[in-house]
Amino acid sequence: MYDTISAISSPYGTGAISVIRIDGPKSYEIIKKLTNLDEIKHRMVYSTYIYFENEIIDQVNVVFFKSPKSYTGNDLVEIYAHGGVIVTRKILETVLSSGARLAERGEFTKRAFLNGKISLVQAEAIYQIIEAKSEISLKMSLQNLKGGLNEEIEYYRREILNILSEIEVTVDYPDDIEIDTKNIVKEIFRIKNEIDNKVTNSKKALMLNDGIVMTIIGKPNSGKSTLLNRLLLEDRAIVTDIPGTTRDVIKGEIDINGVRFIIVDTAGIRETEDIVEKIGIDRSLREMKKADIVLFVLDASTGFTKEDEFILKEIENNNFIPIWNKCDSSLKINKKFEDEVKISALTGEGLRNLENKIMSKVKDIVKSGTSSHITTQRQVEILERVNLYLERAVKSLEEGFELDIISFDLRKALEELDTLLGKRFTDDLLDNIFSNFCVGK
Numbered sequence: 001m002y003d004t005i006s007a008i009s010s011p012y013g014t015g016a017i018s019v020i021r022i023d024g025p026k027s028y029e030i031i032k033k034l035t036n037l038d039e040i041k042h043r044m045v046y047s048t049y050i051y052f053e054n055e056i057i058d059q060v061n062v063v064f065f066k067s068p069k070s071y072t073g074n075d076l077v078e079i080y081a082h083g084g085v086i087v088t089r090k091i092l093e094t095v096l097s098s099g100a101r102l103a104e105r106g107e108f109t110k111r112a113f114l115n116g117k118i119s120l121v122q123a124e125a126i127y128q129i130i131e132a133k134s135e136i137s138l139k140m141s142l143q144n145l146k147g148g149l150n151e152e153i154e155y156y157r158r159e160i161l162n163i164l165s166e167i168e169v170t171v172d173y174p175d176d177i178e179i180d181t182k183n184i185v186k187e188i189f190r191i192k193n194e195i196d197n198k199v200t201n202s203k204k205a206l207m208l209n210d211g212i213v214m215t216i217i218g219k220p221n222s223g224k225s226t227l228l229n230r231l232l233l234e235d236r237a238i239v240t241d242i243p244g245t246t247r248d249v250i251k252g253e254i255d256i257n258g259v260r261f262i263i264v265d266t267a268g269i270r271e272t273e274d275i276v277e278k279i280g281i282d283r284s285l286r287e288m289k290k291a292d293i294v295l296f297v298l299d300a301s302t303g304f305t306k307e308d309e310f311i312l313k314e315i316e317n318n319n320f321i322p323i324w325n326k327c328d329s330s331l332k333i334n335k336k337f338e339d340e341v342k343i344s345a346l347t348g349e350g351l352r353n354l355e356n357k358i359m360s361k362v363k364d365i366v367k368s369g370t371s372s373h374i375t376t377q378r379q380v381e382i383l384e385r386v387n388l389y390l391e392r393a394v395k396s397l398e399e400g401f402e403l404d405i406i407s408f409d410l411r412k413a414l415e416e417l418d419t420l421l422g423k424r425f426t427d428d429l430l431d432n433i434f435s436n437f438c439v440g441k
C-alpha cells in the first residue's frame, strides 16, 4: 500500500556526514542494486560504495531496517554519505531514478504514525524536540515522546468511558437500575477539574518554548539600555547620558538556567513634547502590556520620583520586579517595595541576584514544565472542547434531561480525545501537522 520514498534527512549544506533515507517496499531492492552487496542483514552496518551505471557515486555506510522493526515500520534504508551538497544530492537523484519518489515533508514520521509506531501526540513531540529553543521545552517534548501524555489522555478516556457505561446500562434496562445522578455529576466534575488543571498548567508551559517575555520599563536615563546590554552580554542598544536616547523597542534573547527569555528594552517613560519620543513611549506601554515579567528600573542616584510614581500606576497589574540601578554611585534609595533588587548595570554588581529573582518569578512555570504537558495549540483546543462537552453533560443531568442526551455529550468528549491521540483523524489534520516537519523527517 505504500510506495517507496526517499529524501535527504540531514540539513542542507556541507557537513561531515549526510543521511539519505529510503522507505517502502522497494528500498531493499534499490540499495542492493546500488551497492552490489549480496545480502544486507537487518540493522547491520555495511561500509561500501554506491554505483550508478558503473560510475562510483560515493563511499558510504548503509543500514537496512527490516519491516516492522524500523522508524516507520516499513522496510527502511539509511545511507550515511560524505556530507557534501553535490555528492549527497547525487545519491538522492540516483535513488530517485531507481524507483523511489521524493518524500514529502514529515512523510517518514507520518508513516510511523499510520503504522501505529507512534501516536499523534508523539509525532508532535518529535517535531517539538527538533524545534525546541530551550532545555526546558526540550525536556517537556521528551516526556511526551516517551508517552507520558498519551497515558494521561488514555486515563481521561477510560474515566469518561466508565461513566458512559454506567449511564448506558441504565438506558438499556431502565426498570432495573436506578441511576445515581449525584455521583455521576461528581465524577464528571472530578475529571473536568483534572483536565482544567492540565490546560492551565500547559498554557504556562507553552510560554517556555516561545520564551518568557521580560520587558524593561523605567523613566529616562535609569539605565534600561545599559541593563539590556549587560544581560545580553553585547552592545545592542545605544547608551548615552541623554534622557530619551532609546526610541524604538529593542529585543534580544538570553538563557538563564536553561529557560529562554526574550528581553525587551523600551523608551524611557516621561511627559514630553517631542513627537518622536512620544511615539516611542506609546510603544513602551504597548510592550509592557505584552510582557510576562516587567523589570521596573529605578535610578538610585535620584531616588523614587514622581515619574516613577506615574510608571508604577501603569505597571501595577503586571508581574514586576523593582530594580534599583546605579548602586555603584551615590545612593538615594528610598525603599519602596518589599522585594527590590539592587544592581549596577554598569559594573555588573547584583546581576546574579537579579537572575535569581527572575528565576523565582518563573519557578511555577518551570516546575510545571518538567512534567508531561499538552504542548500544542491543537491539543489545548481539543481539551477545552472536551470540557465543554463535560460541562454540558452535567448541566443536562442536573436539569433532568433524557440520558441519551447526556451520553451523546460524553461520546463527543471521547471522540475529541481520540482525535487528540490520533485514533481518529482526517487527511487535513495530518497534512496540517506533518507539513510543518522538515523533508526527510
Ligand SMILES: Nc1nc2c(c(=O)[nH]1)N(C=O)[C@@H](CNc1ccc(C(=O)N[C@@H](CCC(=O)O)C(=O)O)cc1)CN2
Residues within 6 Å of the ligand: 065, 068, 069, 070, 071, 078, 117
Ligand atoms: N540514524 C538514525 N538516527 C536517529 C533516528 C533515525 O531514524 N535514524 N531517529 C528518528 O527520529 C531518532 C531516533 N528514533 C528512532 C526510533 C525508532 C527507531 C527504530 O528503528 N525502531 C524500531 C526498532 C526498535 C527496537 O529494536 O527495539 C521499532 O520501533 O520497531 C529508530 C530510531 C533520532 N536518531
Ligand SMILES: Nc1nc2c(ncn2[C@@H]2O[C@H](COP(=O)(O)OP(=O)(O)OP(=O)(O)O)[C@@H](O)[C@H]2O)c(=O)[nH]1
Residues within 6 Å of the ligand: 218, 219, 220, 221, 222, 223, 224, 225, 226, 227, 238, 239, 240, 241, 242, 243, 244, 245, 246, 247, 266, 267, 268, 269, 325, 326, 327, 328, 329, 343, 344, 345, 346, 347
Ligand atoms: N553609575 C552608573 N551609571 C549608569 C548605570 N547604568 C547606566 N548608567 C548611565 O546612565 C546613563 C543612561 O543610561 P541608559 O542605559 O542610556 O539609560 P536608559 O534608561 O536606557 O535611558 P533612555 O533610553 O534615554 O530612557 C548613561 O550615561 C549610563 O552610562 C549604573 O549602573 N551605574
Ligand SMILES: [K+]
Residues within 6 Å of the ligand: 220, 221, 239, 240, 241, 242, 243, 244, 245, 246
Ligand atoms: K539615556
Ligand SMILES: [Mg+2]
Residues within 6 Å of the ligand: 224, 225, 226, 237, 238, 245, 246, 266, 267, 268
Ligand atoms: Mg535606553
